[in-house]
Amino acid sequence: MTRHTSHHGAPDGGDPPGVPRRAFRWKRLVIVLGSLVTTAAVAVGALFAWLWTDAKVNTAGKVPFGNALAIPPLAESAVDKDGTRVFDLRMQAGETEFRDGVRTPTWGFNGSYLGPTLRAKRGEKVRVRVDNSLDEASSVHWHGMHLPARMDGGPHQMIAPGATWSPRWTVDQPAATLWYHPHPHGRTEDHVRRGLAGLFLLDDDKSARLPLPKRYGVDDLPVVVQDVRFDGPRLAGDRGLMQNVGFLGDETMVNGTLRPYRQVQDELIRLRLLNASTARTYAFGFPDDRGFSLIATDGGLLERPAVMERIQLSPGERAEIVVRMEPGERVMLRSFPQENYGGAWQRRFGGGDDTFDVLELRAAERLRPSPGVPAALVASELPDGERAVRGRHFDLKLSGINGREMDMGRVDETVTRGATEVWTIRNSNGMPHNFHVHDVQFRVMEVNGKVPPPALRGPKDTVFVPHGTTMKLALRFTGPADPDTPYMYHCHLLYHEDEGMMGQFVVVEKGQSVGDPPDHAGHGGRQEHGEEAD
Ligand code: C2O
Ligand code: CU
Ligand code: CU
Numbered sequence: 001m002t003r004h005t006s007h008h009g010a011p012d013g014g015d016p017p018g019v020p021r022r023a024f025r026w027k028r029l030v031i032v033l034g035s036l037v038t039t040a041a042v043a044v045g046a047l048f049a050w051l052w053t054d055a056k057v058n059t060a061g062k063v064p065f066g067n068a069l070a071i072p073p074l075a076e077s078a079v080d081k082d083g084t085r086v087f088d089l090r091m092q093a094g095e096t097e098f099r100d101g102v103r104t105p106t107w108g109f110n111g112s113y114l115g116p117t118l119r120a121k122r123g124e125k126v127r128v129r130v131d132n133s134l135d136e137a138s139s140v141h142w143h144g145m146h147l148p149a150r151m152d153g154g155p156h157q158m159i160a161p162g163a164t165w166s167p168r169w170t171v172d173q174p175a176a177t178l179w180y181h182p183h184p185h186g187r188t189e190d191h192v193r194r195g196l197a198g199l200f201l202l203d204d205d206k207s208a209r210l211p212l213p214k215r216y217g218v219d220d221l222p223v224v225v226q227d228v229r230f231d232g233p234r235l236a237g238d239r240g241l242m243q244n245v246g247f248l249g250d251e252t253m254v255n256g257t258l259r260p261y262r263q264v265q266d267e268l269i270r271l272r273l274l275n276a277s278t279a280r281t282y283a284f285g286f287p288d289d290r291g292f293s294l295i296a297t298d299g300g301l302l303e304r305p306a307v308m309e310r311i312q313l314s315p316g317e318r319a320e321i322v323v324r325m326e327p328g329e330r331v332m333l334r335s336f337p338q339e340n341y342g343g344a345w346q347r348r349f350g351g352g353d354d355t356f357d358v359l360e361l362r363a364a365e366r367l368r369p370s371p372g373v374p375a376a377l378v379a380s381e382l383p384d385g386e387r388a389v390r391g392r393h394f395d396l397k398l399s400g401i402n403g404r405e406m407d408m409g410r411v412d413e414t415v416t417r418g419a420t421e422v423w424t425i426r427n428s429n430g431m432p433h434n435f436h437v438h439d440v441q442f443r444v445m446e447v448n449g450k451v452p453p454p455a456l457r458g459p460k461d462t463v464f465v466p467h468g469t470t471m472k473l474a475l476r477f478t479g480p481a482d483p484d485t486p487y488m489y490h491c492h493l494l495y496h497e498d499e500g501m502m503g504q505f506v507v508v509e510k511g512q513s514v515g516d517p518p519d520h521a522g523h524g525g526r527q528e529h530g531e532e533a534d
């Protein structure tokens with residue numbers, strides 16, 4: 001600046017009258033720039049403070065829950081001559097009035113949103129005729145079901161628009177709360193979020209004999225939880241700034257009902273909780289911290305009930321809980337902030353700090369007495385990891401599992417039928433993931449080297465794996481060998497799955513080698529009409 005001043009100054013070196021003014025201007029410039037920088041910093045700070053505050057959702061106690069809870073109807077079925085129970089599902093587009101007078105474009109099975117509850121018994125042969133009346137191809141996967149790979153409904157069993165797919169299998173697993181949803185590669189988040197999901201309940205003799213609440217829609221309630229955000233009449237689906245888990249909504253629905261309540265008349269109420277959200281993890285409990293009994297996890301009943309105050313469910317997971325009601329009370333099923341969701345940043349922008357009122361239970365003035373929750377439930381059928389013959393490692397990253405993005409034409413793992421394996425799952429990716437394996441129910445053996453908590457001791461097919469976690473799972477694949485048709489394993493945060501956080505495995509007989517996975521473009525026609533013919 002000195003040089004600058006002298007250059008423009010008088011040649012004799014004296015201070016001309018203009019110099020102080022220039023210095024004054026220069027000072028003023030500094031002040032203006034300084035205040036601009038300060039203003040910008042304050043604005044950025046304010047914007048960040050606003051983003052930070054705005055990112056946290058809390059609906060607890062904010063609005064009355066005045067909509068009667070919808071209960072998905074039990075699907076009708078016919079038993080054909082060979083004793084097969086046959087269901088019909090039709091994927092269709094429609095409109096749903098979630099809010100009075102506002103019609104929202106949605107998809108559903110046999111209706112405009114969600115689908116009926118399918119129900120079958122262990123040992124029964126079932127067949128489902130799935131009609132796709134949408135204008136794009138999709139698939140229907142039976143999440144949690146033990147069945148042949150060709151019937152699994154993953155990305156290799158696409159159903160073209162107008163086509164029918166009729167998978168059949170024999171139910172051969174314990175009573176459980178399973179579910180079904182589309183699984184088109186790269187499009188699962190979108191198809192589920194539009195409304196394609198439903199429950200598939202399995203029963204068996206043991207569950208029938210236990211004195212548990214079991215009247216569907218009365219003291220045994222399906223609770224399909226989804227988070228949504230409305231953008232005018234439409235369901236929003238865009239991922240917000242810094243939401244690395246995928247789309248997060250700002251309110252929740254149960255069975256497609258916003259702000260739902262349910263009148264109950266029994267002392268004990270069983271809730272079959274399904275997290276059918278695409279990305280959000282919940283920690284369910286009650287505001288008065290009453291204990292409830294966890295009786296079942298993803299794949300069925302526990303050996304004995306476990307009393308707890310919170311149950312965490314990441315996308316795809318289920319839990320059955322039994323809660324005791326007092327006459328005349330109203331109690332809110334609520335989702336509380338997550339305790340194991342990573343650092344402050346991740347918790348705030350990934351939904352971990354959020355609180356939602358989910359479902360209000362309104363007890364009648366007089367309640368029917370219920371027998372107490374039995375102390376013992378069922379013997380475990382889970383594999384024993386101590387006798388595992390083979391170990392595998394899965395490193396979870398958004399960019400791919402074990403460093404590889406999903407490829408429909410590549411089989412990642414080949415598993416021998418009947419063998420028990422131990423899979424080590426690790427997440428050091430800085431964000432939450434979960435891990436789902438098709439076809440089986442597994443045992444969680446260890447979480448970070450420790451015995452798993454009671455919530456992870458039952459049969460599981462999906463497990464939450466927060467950042468900084470290593471888990472050991474024991475699995476056994478007993479289905480028919482099919483070297484040509486893969487099953488999937490993947491993160492069930494559907495945005496992650498769609499991005500390629502998925503891999504494929506085949507089950508083979510001992511000594512048999514992998515065949516050629518049909519990549520879906522090449523085999524579309526054969527897959528579409530599928531199993532109806534055979
Ligand atoms: Cu529920 Cu492979 O999915
Ligand atoms: Cu699945
Ligand atoms: Cu993930």
